[in-house]
Amino acid sequence: xxxxxxxxxxxxxxxxxxxxxxxxxAGPIGYxxxxxxxAAISGSTTESFEGETAGTVVGTVGDITFTxxxxxxxxxxxxxxxxxxTTTTGVNYLGTSDAGIFQGSGDGFDMTxxxxxxxxxxxFITQDALFDGDLSLTVGGTTVDLVATIIxxxxxxSDVYFLGLTDDMTAFSTVSISAIxxxxxxxxxxxxxxxxxASAPIPEPTTMLLFGSGLLGLVGYRRYTTHK
Numbered sequence: 001x002x003x004x005x006x007x008x009x010x011x012x013x014x015x016x017x018x019x020x021x022x023x024x025x026a027g028p029i030g031y032x033x034x035x036x037x038x039a040a041i042s043g044s045t046t047e048s049f050e051g052e053t054a055g056t057v058v059g060t061v062g063d064i065t066f067t068x069x070x071x072x073x074x075x076x077x078x079x080x081x082x083x084x085x086t087t088t089t090g091v092n093y094l095g096t097s098d099a100g101i102f103q104g105s106g107d108g109f110d111m112t113x114x115x116x117x118x119x120x121x122x123x124f125i126t127q128d129a130l131f132d133g134d135l136s137l138t139v140g141g142t143t144v145d146l147v148a149t150i151i152x153x154x155x156x157x158s159d160v161y162f163l164g165l166t167d168d169m170t171a172f173s174t175v176s177i178s179a180i181x182x183x184x185x186x187x188x189x190x191x192x193x194x195x196x197x198a199s200a201p202i203p204e205p206t207t208m209l210l211f212g213s214g215l216l217g218l219v220g221y222r223r224y225t226t227h228k
Contacts, residue, residue: 027170065111069109075098095189111175126158
């Protein structure tokens with residue numbers, strides 16, 4: 001009877017350990033609202049391009065290296081820092097050498113970070129109507145598509161949208177931004193790229209469960225040998 005009680009106790013506590021690990025570590029989570037994203041992170045830094053000279057071609061800014069993708073390289077279009085009213089912080093924003101803006105023509109860019117991060121979020125600013133899926137953020141095998149919900153409207157009438165992702169299980173160093181190709185049906189720029197540096201590696205759930213089970217096994221064995 002005592003052996004049965006010990007085994008039952010061990011199984012129940014091991015189940016609790018497994019459930020706790022599953023709840024605490026969520027893996028990649030996508031966001032389309034900046035306030036919700038910011039409530040989920042801490043220790044962030046934001047690149048608003050205010051330390052750059054307007055009109056310069058963007059290569060590396062701070063810890064981020066930018067690479068144009070999609071239709072931009074073939075057209076000889078560079079990423080550039082621009083200035084104007086279509087910005088959410090200061091006066092500068094990320095655009096292109098093509099009249100300062102990105103287009104819904106397959107335009108996009110990659111960001112490579114000098115050190116691993118575990119969260120990324122950025123604003124998209126436009127005076128055009130956007131639809132679900134017009135813009136996408138991709139990290140590894142996870143893609144977050146735009147939900148056409150405006151999070152802010154600027155003084156000049158420009159609307160602000162947001163895409164973000166957090167991953168408390170796997171750090172990453174490369175992020176891809178892309179726009180659908182609708183023949184240039186919308187124009188946009190980017191501002192306030194917020195990141196969170198990766199914390200110490202988090203053990204996989206199976207590792208944590210095995211570790212916890214091992215400790216519980218020792219406790220169970222002690223109880224058994226004490227009372228047999």
